[in-house]
Amino acid sequence: MAQAVQASIGDSEFDRDTAVTLSQPGVYDAHLSAGWTIISAINGGYLLALIGRALADALAHPDPFTVSAHYLSASQAGPAIIRTETIRTGRTLSTGQASLIQHDENGAEVERIRVLATYGDLDQLSEEVRTSATPPVIPAYERCLSTSDGPVPDLGGSSEILERLDIRLDPATVGWVVGAPSGKGEMRGWFSLADGRPADPLSLLLTVDALPPTAFELGLKGWTPTVELTTHIRCRPAPGPLRVAITTRNLAGGFLEEDAEVWDSEDRLVAQSRQLAKASR
Template sequence: MSTSTETNAAAPSAGTSEFDRDTAVTLREPGVYDADLSAGWTIIHAVNGGYLLALLGRALGHHLPHPDPFTISAHYLTPSVPGPAVIRTETVRTGRTLSTGQASLIQHDENGAEVERIRVLASYGDLDALSDDVRTSATPPAMAPVEHCFGASDGPAPDLPGSSAITERLDIRLDPSCVGWAIGAPSGKGEMRAWFGLADGRAPDALSLLLTVDALPPTSFELGLKGWTPTVELTTHVRCRPAPGPLRVSITTRNLAGGFLEEDAEVWDSADRLVAQSRQLARAPRG
């Protein structure tokens, strides 16, 4: 991953990277889009929820009159699998500064029956039209410099079942305090912090932030639990358009109870701005 002081002239622009190709949608008829869920974004048993959120976010961005996701809430109904999908969108309301829409992602099961995988409700606006007035007590997460953090190639791969194809498309450098799970010594704290970027160097934007909030290893790993942590519901707020350069992501869990846990994420850009926030409810690993 490049730091904010480095340049990468070969980095792909939005629209030419693997992320853009794999989140592309094709208009079939008004409000209906065809998509293909890439196997390159799978983790353990299913297609990653952040990738799916970005895919539906792109469809809604085409359908609604405003360009940028401000808030998007997704309910994950059944696990998505690589292959064809249909996204059906609907405008709920259009206003001067915000428009609201909903979308569902549909796939077919082995018998040809339609199965709804995800349903989202979102409000879109124009991030460039937002006020510059910022009053916040939030501060960027304390993290080691990127050169002192750990990527996928810096140690043995954790023993997890299923696919880890998504790791080849991400450049994640975990803070040293959050890597105990990878060597069998989890900290017991529900925390993950990392520098984040796409592996091909594509600059972050409002759409890719929908992936970013759900791209790190789950906090349950640092609680000593391994396995699939499926998202039940995920709400993301995009606060401003991120500056070029690496992102810093902090995710925390304060309460695992009844077989479920929450994850609160903050994403900070290279200009030290809080660019996205999210909360999700997930099912804790069962073994």
């Protein structure tokens, strides 16, 4: 399976690159690391995790339950400000909103992302589960393919994020690598952070947006920018690599949806998401 744990929660590259500093009530300073760049923009899941960390500090409850983000403009590596607002605090749930702000070359503020989120305490949830969902069927970790198994396709930009992720893709979903996409709009694989940091609710916000886009298996090769992404965190993941399955059923009008499921080593559905993305050729 995946490499033995090296980094720990709170002491990893992911934690350092999603760190936020309270500068005044409800306002946090952050630095967007170029290490999470794919093609020409910083990965949306990484940005969601960074904003999620600020909200975890600002709200009365520790864990993201549902996080909905609208991506307004492409974020760039460098300084950023996250402004948070508590909307409601209840006994079991807190709801807040946040905006990630950067400055353009003229010093004017540019809002990159706006988030509405509800937080709670995952450790207080009932253990009862009634579900018809089943874990994705993925070949064994050792039989799936990593970037070291062959040349990475030239996507026309940076792929620095790949150095920070340990992704092993189901061979049935990598036809796009050799110019023979399946046309099924599916992407499946094993996922963990490359430095061995264990998964937690915050890193799940990255996980749902970390695999290559399903658009590649539809024969599209261009950037697929996220318009909106909603993530549900269902429980705290058990140790071990995660299994991620993403599907697209409808590409129309230049937009497609991606539905993601994340399963842990104990066969529990730990996160779900849906995003709307713009397709480009």
